Amino acid sequence: MELSASVSIQRTDSGLEYIQVDSALCRGKVFLQGAQLTEFTPKGQGNLIWVSADEDYIEGKAVRGGIPICWPWFGVHSDPQWPIHGVARKLIWRAEEVIEHDTHVEVRLSLPMTLVDDTYWPHQSKLEVTFLFGQSIEVRLTNTNLGQNAFTLTQALHAYFPTPSINETSVDGLQGAQYIEFGQGPFLQEEVVHFARETDMVYTQAPATQMINTPDGRIEVSRENSQSCVLWNPWVEKSQRLSNFKDDEYLSMLCLEAANVMDDAIVVNPGESHTLSTRIRWA
Numbered sequence: 001m002e003l004s005a006s007v008s009i010q011r012t013d014s015g016l017e018y019i020q021v022d023s024a025l026c027r028g029k030v031f032l033q034g035a036q037l038t039e040f041t042p043k044g045q046g047n048l049i050w051v052s053a054d055e056d057y058i059e060g061k062a063v064r065g066g067i068p069i070c071w072p073w074f075g076v077h078s079d080p081q082w083p084i085h086g087v088a089r090k091l092i093w094r095a096e097e098v099i100e101h102d103t104h105v106e107v108r109l110s111l112p113m114t115l116v117d118d119t120y121w122p123h124q125s126k127l128e129v130t131f132l133f134g135q136s137i138e139v140r141l142t143n144t145n146l147g148q149n150a151f152t153l154t155q156a157l158h159a160y161f162p163t164p165s166i167n168e169t170s171v172d173g174l175q176g177a178q179y180i181e182f183g184q185g186p187f188l189q190e191e192v193v194h195f196a197r198e199t200d201m202v203y204t205q206a207p208a209t210q211m212i213n214t215p216d217g218r219i220e221v222s223r224e225n226s227q228s229c230v231l232w233n234p235w236v237e238k239s240q241r242l243s244n245f246k247d248d249e250y251l252s253m254l255c256l257e258a259a260n261v262m263d264d265a266i267v268v269n270p271g272e273s274h275t276l277s278t279r280i281r282w283a
């Protein structure tokens with residue numbers, strides 16, 4: 001890949017490669033493993049993306065934080081032996097292209113399909129992700145069907161956001177959506193969401209934009225080609241069971257994930273593409 005003035009490829013001490021963006025507008029970081037964004041800091045503002053202080057960036061192990069790409073299924077598969085959240089987040093993606101625009105830096109990666117076990121994904125397809133680093137960050141995940149038959153998949157851009165205090169954080173803009181939680185529901189979301197317990201809600205028919213209100217400011221998260229999203233905070237007990245997660249870190253993060261799940265699973269016909277996208281910024 002040809003790099004540009006504001007983009008370089010670097011490596012952690014543990015040996016994982018990442019793309020570093022340092023432009024007039026922002027700083028950002030995308031690991032080739034999982035094509036996982038782990039930082040987006042607009043100039044003069046704070047980092048919008050959370051990563052655990054316990055993260056050690058080991059090859060083949062899911063990074064705790066950032067925006068893991070869950071593909072080609074979200075959550076626990078109907079065969080519970082299969083890995084949670086699919087296979088894409090642990091594979092090494094290929095850096096394809098960097099383009100410097102006036103308003104943003106575009107970085108594109110693709111997942112080499114030869115790395116994907118046929119058992120999990122027997123279809124001929126292309127999977128690409130494009131990051132637009134500007135004053136906001138936009139992530140576009142595109143599935144293209146290169147085969148003769150339609151395929152169906154679920155997926156998510158599993159974004160982790162920072163907050164100085166989950167007890168003083170709320171999520172506005174889910175009112176009117178239906179949610180399933182811990183296998184129960186659907187329930188109607190009537191109010192702004194506050195956090196006081198383990199939260200693991202899968203919303204369908206969700207409005208396109210939510211606002212995360214934190215003591216450090218408001219984070220606007222919007223989605224396209226996505227009717228569903230997931231809101232997650234592990235709270236006290238689950239925090240103790242999670243990999244690469246400090247016991248008290250549930251106090252300083254939450255996930256709001258742009259998704260295509262449940263009855264929003266996508267069907268991609270031969271020769272067609274589908275792009276799930278999310279845009280994140282300080283409001």
Ligand SMILES: O=P(O)(O)OC[C@H]1O[C@@H](O)[C@H](O)[C@@H](O)[C@@H]1O
Nearest residue numbers: 062084085158200230232242257
């Ligand atoms: O620990 P993982 O595999 O990264 O998953 C984290 C969480 O991801 C969320 O999206 C799920 O709703 C949770 O149930 C899950 O615990």
